[in-house]
Amino acid sequence: MSFAENGRFHYNRKENNMMKKVLFPNQNKEILCQENDTVAVACSGLGYPLDLVCGGKGTCKKCTIEIERDGIRQEVLACQEPVSDGLIVYLKYGDYKHEASILTDRIETELNIDPPVKKIFIDKKFLKTPFYYGDWEHIQAKVPVRINTPALCLLQKLSQLMQKLEMDGITLVLRDEQLLDIEQGDTSASNYGFAVDLGSTSVVAYLYDLNSGKKVGVYSALNGQITEGADVISRIMAAMKNSEGLKILQRKVAETINALILEAIQQNQISAENIYTMVICGNSAMQHIFLGLHPGSLGRTPYTNTILSEVLTTARELSLNIHPNAIIDFLPLIGGFVGADTLAVLLALPEGERQGNRLIIDLGTNGEILLGNEKKWLATSTAAGPALEGATIRFGMRGTNGAIERVKLSEGKIELKVIGGEQPRGICGSGIVDAVAEMLKAELISKEGRLLSPGKYLKVCRPENQRFANYLANLDGVSVFYLMDEGQSGDNDRIYISQKDIRAVQLAKSAIYTGCMLLMKEYGLEGEDLEEILIAGAFGNYIDAPSAQVLGLFPNFSNVPIRSIGNAAGAGASNFLLSRNIRINTLILLAKITHFDLAANPAFQQEYLQNTGF
Structure with missing residues (x-):
């Protein structure tokens, strides 16, 4: 080319x-x-x-x-x-132009701010090395913390700085006991770090002032890898199908993060060199691709990872445009496709919310499910597929301008809410869930998921809903339900929900629901044992929970509330960045989590098929 x-x-x-x-x-x-x-x-x-x-x-x-x-x-x-x-x-x-509404809101927890990167300024008057002594040994004696022997490149830099008579002092940049840099003058006021939620669909980056713990800004974009496929299996196949596939995917995600870095430094007028650390969470496939680890083993049984443990590397090694010695910290994975983002969801919860039994559903391109309390957690993932985000729906699209995000059917009228107030161009995930739930309540769809013909519908519907029969049609042998009148869509196609779309939603919702129920059974809990159901992730934040429960996407237990906790993965990564206590307790928490293999459960296939009905 x-x-x-x-x-x-x-x-x-x-x-x-x-x-x-x-x-x-x-x-x-x-x-x-x-x-x-x-x-x-x-x-x-x-x-x-x-x-x-x-x-x-x-x-x-x-x-x-x-x-x-x-x-x-x-x-x-x-x-x-x-x-x-x-x-x-x-x-x-x-x-x-791939734009979308990306969830950046996160739950806030009270933290004892104690980030890993700190700066120590040493005034020039304390830098005079005694006769016949070493500069570094003298500096080490002047600071109140132990520092490992610096890398040769930093010793070389120190030797140059110590010759400058006009220098007013130096600033040591420390990551725990590791020296990241030695800077001329007092730069202690400029100390920044990023927490990044690396999703299959979107990337959200939170910039923090590490001195104060204050959130400086939030930046988001679609993951550049979406051009290679919507789901992780497509990305894995893209990495495997040619020798350069992995490098292309790794470059695309680095470019996405670098674009967010550039936006942040320009908006806040700071230097990229003053960003010294980055904490990242993501699912197992995103971890492999971001780090340049071949993801082939994730695409076939027994679905093993190259490494589950926390991975520390540098910005230089990953071509990220911050301080080249900045420490990039990818949080530990749990197992299989349950990655660091799921662990980060737990890190986001206040201590009090880990005590009672909670079912946590993280809905994005894939579904991860957590169940447990402060003593024990079970975690699993389920391949819901991209239908709930609009990927395999005839008129499905991302949550951007022109997407139908809410649908209401009442007394023969169809009410649509469109992002941006524009002419409808398609329907996003929250709109799909609403539409199918409303069609089910209006009896346009049978409990088995069959979209009725106009004649059959008129025989069973309530009198006030008879007008909906005018929106039922058959296109090339496929039953459809139009969401608008002719001409309502302007120059765009007249948007409809087809029988194929309904089937795709059935398969997706069954995967999530079956995962929840089998996890409950494995743990030995009944619905009434739950304190609440928490919904995390972008898609989970935007959908209407009652509509999701009508479909059977989420379990509906009597007197068990359900609430959204926003981008909990981003919140957990931020907590890890800012709090030493969180970092210390992460391994303790990780030891309490057991990975549960849904696919290996003999009851999964049978219950999955049974749960496809509404």
């Missing part, structure tokens, strides 16, 4: 007769591609990566774009369509 900017080509390999020129008139750009490249590859090569939810398999249809070949315009799947010489691609902004 050869890159073009402003209409001019930039060749990065020897041109030959097999190269194909592809035109992008909306961007006023062109690109040369190899004969076997797809339109999606051409878009990515120009810097406009498409949202390949299915990993380029051609099943999600989210990369549908308009092209012109030999004078004929048509819509194609970019991930499947081969390029040809003179191909015109009419790429629109919405095709490649």
